[in-house]
Amino acid sequence: MTTVQNAHRITGEDEALALAADLAAQFAEEAAARDAGRLLPHEQVQALATSGLLALGVPVEHGGIDVRTETLAEVFRLLAEGDPSIAQIPHSHYTFLEVLRRQGTPAQREFFYSEVLAGRQFANAQSERGTKAIDIDDTSLVKEGGDFVVDGRKFYSTGALFADWIAVRATLPGTTTPSGKPAKAVAYLPRTAPGLSIVDDWDGMGQKTTASGTVVLDAVRVPAFHVVPFSPIFDTPTTYGSQAQILHAALDAGISSSALSEGVRQARRARPYFEAGVADAVDDPLLIQLAGEAAVSVRSATALVREGARSVDAARRELTEQSAAIASIDAAAAKVAAARASLEASSVLFELGGTRSASETSNLSRYWRDARTHTLHDPSRWKIQHIGRWTLSGTVPPRHGLL
Known part of the structure; x- marks a missing residue:
């Protein structure tokens, strides 16, 4: 889990690329040893968060520089040259920031973008085992009072061990999309939420240090403010x-x-x-x-x-x-x-x-x-x-x- 207090504020795309190249060179130095011993890159992920590279997608109106996708892709390519496992870790961070951009309320975006600017990291809890297809979620967000409760078990949760926030994709019982499929939402849960635990059980032959383990959700209470619709992203053309x-x-x-x-x-x-x-x-x-x-x-x-x-x-x-x-x-x-x-x-x-x-x-x-x-x-x-x-x-x- 990252403990960044004041992440660096990157002011331009050239600076972002220079920082990415510098970090990639540092990450490459011990990449072979980390892979061989499955030594999780806590210090390296901390450096990534401190660098400000996690905030490249924050919109200008929220204090970021909202870099072009071309620049962001080059940042990922450079980081992967250094250590592909470390480069994989922020992928879901950026993916779930896009959910907020497209479906979050102004208040939600303001809150979560401020977290990102401070160096907080997001990770995913999407995939499930045992379902008939990968796009099916047995995990449900059940309304309880003004908030929600979520139970479930998610696998391949890349970077969850390092994250401050876990983005959990879940079904909303009783609601459907225009095509008749169960509607889904994303619950943004603090890593320390009661009932949320992360099991370090990733045993892939490659990308050994992504910490893509299991997220267990046992009656985790979710404030309504932390729930963002997911299915509507695909109702209209989208990137x-x-x-x-x-x-x-x-x-x-x-x-x-x-x-x-x-x-x-x-x-x-x-x-x-x-x-x-x-x-x-x-x-x-x-x-x-x-x-x-x-x-x-x-x-x-x-x-x-x-x-x-x-x-x-x-x-x-x-x-x-x-x-x-x-x-x-x-x-x-x-x-x-x-x-x-x-x-x-x-x-x-x-x-x-x-x-x-x-x-x-x-x-x-x-x-x-x-x-x-x-x-x-x-x-x-x-x-x-x-x-x-x-x-x-x-x-x-x-x-x-x-x-």
Whole structure:
């Protein structure tokens, strides 16, 4: 849990990018050791909160600088170059600030944005096990007097152990959306709320230090002031999903860039294969080919992330069904490309480095494990389907948080 009293106030986008690059370099120094020992990055998350980078999305009227999505995506990409686990932690922080932006009352936005400016961190409690689909929530917010009570169990709650506020997605019994589905809301709960506990049981093979454990909710009382409608976000065109997805894509792009850079370092230390007939491994024509192919994938992914982020920004400036659809499709294309690049670069790393790069001591497998774990978050195969339909027939993609 963060204990920031006075977070730094960032005054411009250039400063934000410089701070992100500096923190990424610091985070990279012990990333391998943290992964190997599953040492949770409490100090690093504290530094992230103190830096002011958690407040980049606060609107100007509430004291923030409300950076462009393009800048925010680059911040995430830079942080992921340093340590993908740490970069993953603030993703839900920004996602649930978007819920407040779109559905919060003026008083709610004023209160929670002031928390963010002070360095407070938000984390998610969304996913559940045992339901028929990932978009179904058995957890319910039950009206009791003027407030609510919530019971439930949430999994994959990234960053919850570090957070000051837990955003819990839940169903509102007896209410439905225009399409007839159960209506949902988000309850913003203080980390210390009676009946709320967090279990550190995340055992993923990658992104080991995201603290994506379980949130247990046992008759937690929720003031009505802390409840924000969620379902109405998708009643009209929105960039809620495309912004969340472009930040995921930025994470994968950061992993791909970092993995390729590590592969280059390993190649410069490797012995050349005797059949190449060269003095240095970097002059092996077959390794040159591998490095070139990987570089094209990484550069393409990075460019598509920037293009997708610009589309999100364009849609935010002038939101229509068409602009929202373009933002979703462009973000989906970036996500597919970045997922592929992260897996390719983190695998080619070992071809470039040779046998010694597979040493457990070096722990270079963390690049592939982080990439493989993160790219499972939401399937690329469905993004390709929506891109194909849009390309062939102009079919507008569905509105949900994963596109």
